[in-house]
Amino acid sequence: MKTISKLSLFLAIIASLLVSCEDSASDQNGEVSGETGKTKYVVTVTTGASGVADYLLTADDVSTGSITTAGNGLEQDGTYRYYLTTQNKFFSFLYGQGNPGAVTTYGLTTAGQLTKTSNFQSETVQVFAPVNKDIVMVKVPRSGASISYMYKVDAEKSLLTGTVQHDTRLLVGNKNPDFAERAHFTWATQVGDKVMMPYMKIAGASPDTFGSRHADSTWVAVYSYPELKLEKVIKDNRTSYLGAYFTNGLFQDENGDAYGFSGAIGTLNGVLTSTKPSAIVKIKKGTTEFDQSYFFNVEQASGGHKISSTSYISKGKFLLLMYGNAGTNTGAVKLAVADVYNKTFKWVTGMPATLTNATTRYNITSEDGNSGILGVNTPDGNWIYSINGTTAVATRGMKVEGGTITAIQKLKY
Structure with a gap:
């Protein structure tokens, strides 16, 4: 560093x-x-x-x-x-x-x-997340250069206050400058006093820059704050990488625990390489390790569907955007609510029959904390919907x- x-x-x-x-x-x-x-x-x-x-x-x-x-x-x-x-x-x-x-x-x-x-x-940055009263922005290289730049911005003043650089090749154990494979951060999340950045290992070169030869493991880089010094990398082999390109896959709840969401949709040259299930894992408050006693197999609970994106409602309830074709990130858009405390899964009801997409990456929680509010786009029109975190019932x-x-x-x- x-x-x-x-x-x-x-x-x-x-x-x-x-x-x-x-x-x-x-x-x-x-x-x-x-x-x-x-x-x-x-x-x-x-x-x-x-x-x-x-x-x-x-x-x-x-x-x-x-x-x-x-x-x-x-x-x-x-x-x-x-x-x-x-x-x-x-x-x-x-x-x-x-x-x-x-x-x-x-x-x-x-x-x-x-x-x-x-x-x-x-x-241009691919990651931006609130940390304390700052915003951490990350420019993530995908090919060519391997240095990732992390910028700290004072959110109250909209002013850059610091910059740190890291070589993404080192996170995949690669010190060979001629070898393209590197880490690609999917997002950043403040967990306690640390900044945790899940990443996927990508090929980093044509013909498939984002292709992954390592789609059956989970990695999270743990950084100190405000120094943004790499402290350790934690790994799990029960599912795939958390989140996806431009997609957050790690959230901290009110108790200080963190939950990671994996779509298990890694591919190489257009072929699915993830063999592990789409699932949720946990990092207990005050620790920097995955909780081996916790594993929520969402792919099994949903009948074979995979997580595309996630947002937090409250009290352990998460809104999931999922796709209808098992094993791929395509097909009919479907919404679900997962309770990570009780490991329960419910499909959202009360939605239009066909959804074009939904704003699960950029939505909010209701004033009472019980529902997720998001934009829903359909072939017949676009609406704001509220989805109850307990019943999974949608209201237009x-x-x-x-x-x-x-x-x-x-x-x-």
Whole structure:
């Protein structure tokens, strides 16, 4: 591991990030809001049209009514946007597809209006997660260079505060610069005072850069914080890697335990190489090892389906996006609720017969903590749905017109 010097960090800020923060926007009272108890929902929508950016729509209530992009909302700069809400701020990350990206910050005025408060150019990152009052962003190499850059951003000030680099080849035991295989972080999660980063081992070269020769094991790199120093790697052989590209697969619950979700969908040259079941594993609070007494075989419980993406509701209830064709990440989209405490599995009822997709990576928990609220897109229209974590019953809410729902978040004002 190398930690960039103060001079290098200064140059990185100037040359790589080209920080150009805007002054905080203000309402008629001259202030950007703090938390005063009221909730504003932020719904992101993409039209899918070439050259047309994503829209940010806001609503006081998403349980009823309708909303549209026509003459409404904030239009963002550029497509391929990904989102995170932390410290009562809404962050929009532009994926530059090999080019520099951007991080745009939004907040609510005291009148409840969504307004841009900061915007800076950055490297395109594939991982971004809240840690304490910061955001950890990670640029993950997939081929060519092997160095992964980890950036720390003060979430309250939208300001870069540090950069650390790691060689991803070392996480696969590879010190040969001519050997392409490397680790690829799927996401990052704060667990206690550590940052845990699950990863998959990928080929790292054509013809199948993301192909895996090691799809039957689970790895998590454990880093100290704020130093982001690698402390250890923990491994399990009962399922496959956690999460997937751009997909979180590790969550901490209210008790401080962490649960990992594996789709077991690793392939090499288009052929499924994962032979282990799609499953859930556990890391007990205060430990940095997998709990060998815990294993939830979701593939068996679901009748052969595999986990695609996951989000946490509360009290051990997780919302799962799954696909209908066993053994692949294709087929009919299906939603389910898994109770990791009791190892129970329920298919969601009350949904449309055919789903195009659902925003399980970017959704929220209801105010009472009992339900997950997400966007659901279908051939017949797009709606916000609430899914009860206990009964797994879905209730249809607001209709969203003018584009496909990509995320739903909430802020306080």
